[in-house]
Amino acid sequence: xxxxxxxxxxxxxxxxxxxxxxxxxxxxxxxxxxxxxxxxxxxxxxxxxxxxxxxxxxxxxxxxxxxxxxxxxxxxxxxxxxxxxxxxxxxxxxxxxxxxxxxxxxxxxxxxxxxxxxxxxxxxxxxxxxxxxxxxxxxxxxxxxxxxxxxxxxxxxxxxxxxxxxxxxxxxxxxxxxxxxxxxxxxxxxxxxxxxxxxxxxxxxxxxxxxxxxxxxxxxxxxxxxxxxxxxxxxxxxxxxxxxxxxxxxxxxxxxxxxxxxxxxxxxxxxxxxxxxxxxxxxxxxxxxxxxxxxxxxxxxxxxxxxxxxxxxxxxxxxxxxxxxxxxxxxxxxxxxx
Amino acid sequence: xxxxxxxxxxxxxxxxxxxxxxxxxxxxxxxxxxxxxxxxxxxxxxxxxxxxxxxxxxxxxxxxxxxxxxxxxxxxxxxxxxxxxxxxxxxxxxxxxxxxxxxxxxxxxxxxxxxxxxxxxxxxxxxxxxxxxxxxxxxxxxxxxxxxxxxxxxxxxxxxxxxxxxxxxxxxxxxxxxxxxxxxxxxxxxxxxxxxxxxxxxxxxxxxxxxxxxxxxxxxxxxxxxxxxxxxxxxxxxxxxxxxxxxxxxxxxxxxxxxxxxxxxxxxxxxxxxxxxxxxxxxxxxxxxxxxxxxxxxxxxxxxxx
Numbered sequence: 001x002x003x004x005x006x007x008x009x010x011x012x013x014x015x016x017x018x019x020x021x022x023x024x025x026x027x028x029x030x031x032x033x034x035x036x037x038x039x040x041x042x043x044x045x046x047x048x049x050x051x052x053x054x055x056x057x058x059x060x061x062x063x064x065x066x067x068x069x070x071x072x073x074x075x076x077x078x079x080x081x082x083x084x085x086x087x088x089x090x091x092x093x094x095x096x097x098x099x100x101x102x103x104x105x106x107x108x109x110x111x112x113x114x115x116x117x118x119x120x121x122x123x124x125x126x127x128x129x130x131x132x133x134x135x136x137x138x139x140x141x142x143x144x145x146x147x148x149x150x151x152x153x154x155x156x157x158x159x160x161x162x163x164x165x166x167x168x169x170x171x172x173x174x175x176x177x178x179x180x181x182x183x184x185x186x187x188x189x190x191x192x193x194x195x196x197x198x199x200x201x202x203x204x205x206x207x208x209x210x211x212x213x214x215x216x217x218x219x220x221x222x223x224x225x226x227x228x229x230x231x232x233x234x235x236x237x238x239x240x241x242x243x244x245x246x247x248x249x250x251x252x253x254x255x256x257x258x259x260x261x262x263x264x265x266x267x268x269x270x271x272x273x274x275x276x277x278x279x280x281x282x283x284x285x286x287x288x289x290x291x292x293x294x295x296x297x298x299x300x301x302x303x304x305x306x307x308x309x310x311x312x313x314x315x316x317x318x319x320x321x322x323x324x325x326x327x328x329x330x331x332x333x334x335x336x337x338x
Numbered sequence: 339x340x341x342x343x344x345x346x347x348x349x350x351x352x353x354x355x356x357x358x359x360x361x362x363x364x365x366x367x368x369x370x371x372x373x374x375x376x377x378x379x380x381x382x383x384x385x386x387x388x389x390x391x392x393x394x395x396x397x398x399x400x401x402x403x404x405x406x407x408x409x410x411x412x413x414x415x416x417x418x419x420x421x422x423x424x425x426x427x428x429x430x431x432x433x434x435x436x437x438x439x440x441x442x443x444x445x446x447x448x449x450x451x452x453x454x455x456x457x458x459x460x461x462x463x464x465x466x467x468x469x470x471x472x473x474x475x476x477x478x479x480x481x482x483x484x485x486x487x488x489x490x491x492x493x494x495x496x497x498x499x500x501x502x503x504x505x506x507x508x509x510x511x512x513x514x515x516x517x518x519x520x521x522x523x524x525x526x527x528x529x530x531x532x533x534x535x536x537x538x539x540x541x542x543x544x545x546x547x548x549x550x551x552x553x554x555x556x557x558x559x560x561x562x563x564x565x566x567x568x569x570x571x572x573x574x575x576x577x578x579x580x581x582x583x584x585x586x587x588x589x590x591x592x593x594x595x596x597x598x599x600x601x602x603x604x605x606x607x608x609x610x611x612x613x614x615x616x617x618x619x620x621x622x623x624x625x626x627x628x629x630x631x632x633x634x635x636x637x638x639x640x641x642x643x644x
Binding site: 008011012013015016018075077078079080083084085086 | 367368389392394395396398401402403404408410527528529530
């Protein structure tokens with residue numbers, strides 16, 4: 001869906017790029033700007049100045065290491081990478097037309113993601129304290145969330161009549177609790193293995209790896225939107241990608257296996273990272289989030305939409321054990337080879 | 339290689355040709371202006387000062403356009419060259435008061451932040467006693483025709499002493515700013531303010547801002563100046579930070595000093611007469627302006643008591 005915008009609204013902003021818009025259309029959060037000198041993508045964000053500085057640093061870093069699979073930012077004629085107004089932060093990129101019909105989008109994306117991780121990987125100096133703290137913090141957070149859900153279910157079960165949403169949640173609650181236990185167990189495995197191997201590493205994570213943030217043009221794939229980029233374990237991106245891919249109707253185990261294999265070929269995960277990935281994927285945060293959404297109802301959704309949302313999240317999470325089998329099976333194979 | 343060819347190559351502009359050689363030229367990206375600098379350090383201060391003001395979406399200062407390799411200047415025939423947008427559309431002051439408020443606050447903030455070598459700062463001897471002395475040294479026949487200057491000495495002294503007293507109370511260091519002293523420097527680009535900077539030496543203190551406010555006061559009246567001061571206040575604590583300094587600048591008998599300088603150089607009676615008429619007008623305006631600033635500086639409860 002695109003919406004025509006009054007180009008005058010952005011004239012003064014684009015003046016800073018020496019661009020004179022002939023037509024501007026809005027496509028999701030991006031403005032497509034047509035000028036005599038070409039077509040551009042103007043992104044409007046809520047990034048703070050320090051977040052924008054970080055984003056710029058990320059782009060500079062990507063250019064420096066020679067990473068090819070991203071769309072660079074244009075600077076203004078004064079050399080600024082961003083334009084700020086009172087409420088928003090803007091940045092400009094070339095408009096790159098996406099080949100929407102490209103058959104194997106996820107495969108290319110996962111391969112380029114592995115390349116990103118490979119080119120930015122840094123082994124961290126081992127510190128048992130940091131590992132223990134990370135483990136404890138995450139465990140504590142998960143336990144806290146679990147407790148919130150238990151309290152919610154207690155309050156729901158006291159009622160005589162349950163709403164369809166509550167009914168769906170109650171039906172699945174024990175399974176979800178079982179998943180949280182499993183997730184904690186995987187996390188414990190991660191901690192034990194890291195302590196044993198005395199190693200951990202970080203990479204530049206894109207932060208929101210999904211097909212919406214990946215453009216395929218002339219047979220090559222490029223990431224956009226590094227607004228949430230962060231230095232973290234590669235598992236962060238991988239979990240985000242695998243989780244979001246499970247939402248797709250045409251998802252199947254075969255594809256998941258192929259993607260994971262492709263990633264591994266370019267950037268093999270450590271054994272302990274696989275445990276961490278399994279734990280991230282298993283923890284049913286996305287289901288708990290749907291409960292939060294229902295309870296706050298910020299979006300003013302009708303009941304039926306909440307139910308659908310919850311059901312889809314549950315279906316999504318049900319696929320996790322199959323993905324974990326793929327991740328951990330390979331793990332076992334590796335162990336056997338060892 | 340000619341200058342325009344060099345600019346085309348360095349900035350990536352296309353179809354360049356002079357409109358007003360050697361300053362203004364046309365490109366496929368609009369009109370641009372060349373600024374020539376003899377003093378590299380001065381140019382670098384201007385670059386940094388303007389960059390600190392930055393581009394604020396609704397207000398712009400004519401920052402140095404970067405070359406394709408991200409340089410803000412290049413050397414040419416023993417001078418330094420910077421390239422700017424050339425904006426000619428005049429800005430209607432009365433509809434841009436908010437934007438001016440934001441810009442003046444930004445000018446002051448940059449003046450506080452950007453370091454400046456003291457050798458670059460314009461210094462002018464403004465001691466009234468030296469002007470009294472100067473007045474005494476003017477030829478007798480000229481002085482006879484300019485008795486007004488002598489009659490004003492007691493008031494000049496009063497204004498000067500009060501001004502110095504206030505200056506002694508303001509905190510230092512003072513902001514160092516470009517000589518942004520007239521609304522004429524504001525141009526319009528897409529309904530936004532585009533401020534043309536100068537290539538002069540910077541000034542310590544807020545004399546240009548006082549001159550700016552005085553011009554607005556003369557041209558548009560006190561209400562619009564009051565609105566402008568409120569707008570500046572929205573972006574910085576102008577009253578608290580610069581109020582005393584502004585009053586001190588307003589009290590300084592500059593118009594009297596300027597008149598002495600003019601008469602000293604005057605070669606005919608007509609010039610002397612013209613400068614005396616101008617002095618009368620400026621003196622009265624200064625008095626009213628100082629009273630206005632004083633009133634504006636007083637807290638609301640005191641105003642009520644008055």
